[in-house]
Amino acid sequence: MTAHADIPRSRLSRRAFVVGSAAAVGGFSLGFHVPLGAARAQAAPAAAPEVNAWVVIRPDETVVIRIARSEMGQGTLTGLAQLVAEELGCDWSKVTTEYPSPGANLARNRVWGSYSTGGSRGIRDSHQYVREGGAAARTMLIAAAAQAWGVPPGECRAEKSVISHAPSGRTTTYGKVADAAARMPPPSAVVLKEPKDWTIIGKPLARLDTADKLNGRQVYGADLSFPGMLNAAVKACPVFGGRLVAYDAAKVRSMPGVRHVVRVDDTAVAVVADTWWQAKTALDALPITWDEGPNRALSSADIAALLKAGLDAPEAFVGNRQGDAKAALAGAARVVTADYAVPYQNHATMEPMNATALVTAERCEVWVPTQNGESSLAVAAEASGLPVQRCEIHKLHLGGGFGRRGNFQDYARQSVLIAKQMPGVPVKLLWSREEDMLHGAYHPITQARMTGGLDAQGNLVALHMRISGQSILAAVRPEGMQGGMDPVVFQGLTATNPEGHLGYAVPNLLVDHAMRNPPVPPGFWRGVNLNQNAIYVECFMDELAHAAGVDPLAFRRRLMADRPKHRAVLEAVAARIGWDTKPAEGVHRGLAHIMGFGSYVAAAAEVSVAADGTLTIHRIVAATDPGHVVNPAQVERQVEGSFVYGLSACLYGECTVKDGRMEQENFDTYEVMRMGAMPAVETIILPSGGFWGGVGEPTIAVAAPAVLNAIFAATGKRIRDLPLKHHSLA
Amino acid sequence: MARLTINGQVRTVEVDPDTPLLWVIREQVGLTGTKFGCGIAQCGACTVHVDGVATRSCVLPVGAVEESQKIVTIEGLSPDSSHPLQKAWLALDVPQCGYCQSGMIMAAAALLEQTPSPTDADISAEITNICRCGTYNRVRAAIKQAAGETQAG
Ligand code: FES
Numbered sequence: 001m002t003a004h005a006d007i008p009r010s011r012l013s014r015r016a017f018v019v020g021s022a023a024a025v026g027g028f029s030l031g032f033h034v035p036l037g038a039a040r041a042q043a044a045p046a047a048a049p050e051v052n053a054w055v056v057i058r059p060d061e062t063v064v065i066r067i068a069r070s071e072m073g074q075g076t077l078t079g080l081a082q083l084v085a086e087e088l089g090c091d092w093s094k095v096t097t098e099y100p101s102p103g104a105n106l107a108r109n110r111v112w113g114s115y116s117t118g119g120s121r122g123i124r125d126s127h128q129y130v131r132e133g134g135a136a137a138r139t140m141l142i143a144a145a146a147q148a149w150g151v152p153p154g155e156c157r158a159e160k161s162v163i164s165h166a167p168s169g170r171t172t173t174y175g176k177v178a179d180a181a182a183r184m185p186p187p188s189a190v191v192l193k194e195p196k197d198w199t200i201i202g203k204p205l206a207r208l209d210t211a212d213k214l215n216g217r218q219v220y221g222a223d224l225s226f227p228g229m230l231n232a233a234v235k236a237c238p239v240f241g242g243r244l245v246a247y248d249a250a251k252v253r254s255m256p257g258v259r260h261v262v263r264v265d266d267t268a269v270a271v272v273a274d275t276w277w278q279a280k281t282a283l284d285a286l287p288i289t290w291d292e293g294p295n296r297a298l299s300s301a302d303i304a305a306l307l308k309a310g311l312d313a314p315e316a317f318v319g320n321r322q323g324d325a326k327a328a329l330a331g332a333a334r335v336v337t338a339d340y341a342v343p344y345q346n347h348a349t350m351e352p353m354n355a356t357a358l359v360t361a362e363r364c365e366v367w368v369p370t371q372n373g374e375s376s377l378a379v380a381a382e383a384s385g386l387p388v389q390r391c392e393i394h395k396l397h398l399g400g401g402f403g404r405r406g407n408f409q410d411y412a413r414q415s416v417l418i419a420k421q422m423p424g425v426p427v428k429l430l431w432s433r434e435e436d437m438l439h440g441a442y443h444p445i446t447q448a449r450m451t452g453g454l455d456a457q458g459n460l461v462a463l464h465m466r467i468s469g470q471s472i473l474a475a476v477r478p479e480g481m482q483g484g485m486d487p488v489v490f491q492g493l494t495a496t497n498p499e500g501h502l503g504y505a506v507p508n509l510l511v512d513h514a515m516r517n518p519p520v521p522p523g524f525w526r527g528v529n530l531n532q533n534a535i536y537v538e539c540f541m542d543e544l545a546h547a548a549g550v551d552p553l554a555f556r557r558r559l560m561a562d563r564p565k566h567r568a569v570l571e572a573v574a575a576r577i578g579w580d581t582k583p584a585e586g587v588h589r590g591l592a593h594i595m596g597f598g599s600y601v602a603a604a605a606e607v608s609v610a611a612d613g614t615l616t617i618h619r620i621v622a623a624t625d626p627g628h629v630v631n632p633a634q635v636e637r638q639v640e641g642s643f644v645y646g647l648s649a650c651l652y653g654e655c656t657v658k659d660g661r662m663e664q665e666n667f668d669t670y671e672v673m674r675m676g677a678m679p680a681v682e683t684i685i686l687p688s689g690g691f692w693g694g695v696g697e698p699t700i701a702v703a704a705p706a707v708l709n710a711i712f713a714a715t716g717k718r719i720r721d722l723p724l725k726h727h728s729l730a
Numbered sequence: 731m732a733r734l735t736i737n738g739q740v741r742t743v744e745v746d747p748d749t750p751l752l753w754v755i756r757e758q759v760g761l762t763g764t765k766f767g768c769g770i771a772q773c774g775a776c777t778v779h780v781d782g783v784a785t786r787s788c789v790l791p792v793g794a795v796e797e798s799q800k801i802v803t804i805e806g807l808s809p810d811s812s813h814p815l816q817k818a819w820l821a822l823d824v825p826q827c828g829y830c831q832s833g834m835i836m837a838a839a840a841l842l843e844q845t846p847s848p849t850d851a852d853i854s855a856e857i858t859n860i861c862r863c864g865t866y867n868r869v870r871a872a873i874k875q876a877a878g879e880t881q882a883g
């Protein structure tokens with residue numbers, strides 16, 4: 001078996017979906033059909049040999065670029081293809097993409113590297129090797145043409161999929177030499193283009209994945225259908241840490257369509273039926289006995305009290321220390337202090353969690369929207385009990401990820417545990433929105449006590465930032481802890497971290513963390529701890545500026561003399577919003593900036609607050625310096641979207657705990673931003689070059705503080721605990 | 731048993747009349763462009779047209795729909811993505827993950843039927859679908875672009 005033949009061709013299998021859909025119009029067949037195993041067999045005749053792992057070129061000149069990371073809306077598919085295509089020197093209009101399967105990656109010694117799609121890493125972690133992959137393929141294509149012509153490869157050039165040999169005037173195309181190129185030895189080294197020579201990177205090219213999202217053709221995990229497939233609805237104990245004791249299957253077994261009622265594991269039960277609606281209806285009627293366990297009485301008030309105690313606890317992990325903050329505070333002319341708190345959030349991807357599994361004695365296959373196909377593969381092996389070589393993951397575009405579908409493959413695991421109990425039958429597991437809201441990997445809860453010392457001239461001479469709250473790593477990736485400390489808690493706050501260091505030089509600084517871990521599962525939520533940290537630092541900077549009687553921009557700039565990149569984005573938003581000019585009557589402004597995920601970002605907001613307290617966010621100006629920009633149009637979209645995510649949390653979002661479970665079960669109580677509340681967003685992209693920063697996340701962090709600072713300017717009210725909906729601005 | 735007219739074709743489906751139209755469309759008829767997001771009429775992912783009216787199909791029991799009522803799903807909006815909204819959506823590259831977009835487009839199509847030149851306030855009031863990726867401003871721009879085109883044409 002060549003591992004390469006094992007790679008499902010997503011374009012082709014997509015065609016199989018489309019055919020299935022056309023067939024469905026004439027009859028009552030169940031949705032789209034992906035012929036099991038046949039998808040691969042079908043792909044074989046049309047398969048062209050790969051030039052290398054990253055590039056397949058078909059005789060019709062189609063360029064298939066393999067993308068290991070997952071497309072979840074952020075545009076990484078297009079961006080990564082741009083990187084490969086740039087070095088490949090191919091005709092962009094002929095580019096299409098496919099996901100190499102995680103199983104193939106394993107079989108080929110991880111030739112495609114990491115599949116992890118989170119932390120805004122899609123491009124910044126892989127730009128080097130994917131470009132090298134493209135460059136190597138170009139070298140091999142040129143070598144093949146040169147060999148056929150009997151000329152030195154150094155005399156040949158390649159551009160837009162055409163190879164030419166100027167001295168003889170000969171030309172050929174990639175499609176014609178791809179076969180021969182595949183047999184060329186890979187070059188031992190390649191030289192990448194200089195940024196000034198880029199023609200595809202840095203261009204606002206249209207996304208490659210739009211057309212099918214306009215007509216219902218895009219197939220998401222929730223849309224899959226196989227012949228003979230059954231549908232599963234699942235319920236896990238709604239109380240964190242609780243267990244499944246018993247259920248009375250007899251009560252629902254005769255309900256329409258019901259085929260099986262199964263124990264999934266110690267915590268969950270599933271009903272498997274012909275359709276999902278039947279499964280869910282029966283599940284709702286299923287009498288279930290839970291052992292609610294030790295957290296049955298847990299409430300948000302308990303959690304808040306736990307965190308509050310951490311605000312002045314003597315023991316804390318130190319994330320950044322300069323000078324002697326405590327001594328300097330003791331000697332400061334004026335001390336300002338304030339406590340902040342932010343609640344749990346749910347990712348609430350629009351597509352609820354789902355996975356489709358087919359398990360036999362020999363093999364386990366899972367079709368899953370995943371941010372990390374390799375995590376899914378590991379989970380498939382573990383849950384099926386089969387060696388990982390006998391497992392395979394088929395990745396699908398995600399209906400939103402935001403961090404929920406990376407580390408946390410709980411839904412994929414459940415699908416395997418269910419399907420394993422009916423060998424040979426494909427089972428699609430789909431969570432209800434309620435299940436999704438009750439079993440999240442929540443944006444962790446933290447509080448902060450901010451204490452600042454001003455000298456007689458109003459300069460910030462000391463700052464103590466005490467974070468108290470939950471660690472993500474302690475729960476999900478303990479191997480990432482550093483001597484008991486969770487470095488992620490300090491995102492954006494450290495002295496030198498290239499991921500994100502503090503934008504202020506404060507002579508006496510102490511940033512520390514009292515870890516307090518409530519029994520609620522935390523996770524990486526788009527923006528991660530940068531979100532809370534930016535609220536604390538940037539709202540408090542505003543408080544300090546007002547206490548010092550200094551303009552908030554001027555106050556910040558005093559501390560940013562040696563932080564030119566932080567300053568540049570902050571000054572850019574201030575200039576664009578017209579910070580030095582008077583806003584329109586009734587309109588007020590706020591600023592914020594931070595560095596995270598390797599990028600420098602800032603925002604300025606204009607808001608007004610009516611006499612009855614109604615808030616209108618009129619306008620956001622955002623700036624980002626991610627070093628290099630692969631697709632500026634895509635950056636703009638990500639920045640715009642990030643404000644929806646950040647402001648949803650700021651204005652409305654919270655998951656609160658009562659009786660050991662989340663109280664919010666759907667969008668009626670977990671409110672999110674809609675069109676009517678959406679401000680205009682202008683994005684300034686300031687690529688200073690020389691580094692590769694992330695784009696999907698960092699600007700989320702500045703959304704809330706910019707708006708909260710503008711609200712203070714409008715009302716004189718300092719909102720220090722979120723969401724805003726609990727506060728009257730009247 | 732229900733008889734439904736979907737995208738111009740009459741379908742007969744064996745189904746409990748309490749089943750929401752969404753699930754009949756997705757699971758029995760096999761048109762999966764219409765999405766499930768919340769099941770409680772909050773998000774709009776399941777929006778279809780019933781006699782031209784944007785309808786959240788996740789809370790509409792199939793038994794309440796008559797054969798004479800015309801149901802249109804995203805698959806039936808145009809045969810070839812040529813509806814002015816689909817063209818504007820493509821031109822502006824509106825979708826991110828795309829999951830909410832069928833519902834967005836169907837809600838917008840119903841709006842334009844009723845109000846060919848919607849104001850910003852009309853759009854804000856009528857398009858209440860949830861998009862977690864945050865495409866709202868591009869959705870708004872695409873609706874205006876499509877409205878302009880329709881008016882000009
Ligand atoms: S699924 Fe119908 S409104 Fe959300």
Ligand code: FES
Pocket residue numbers: 073350399400825826827828829830831860861862863864865
């Ligand atoms: S495009 Fe992803 S939810 Fe709207």
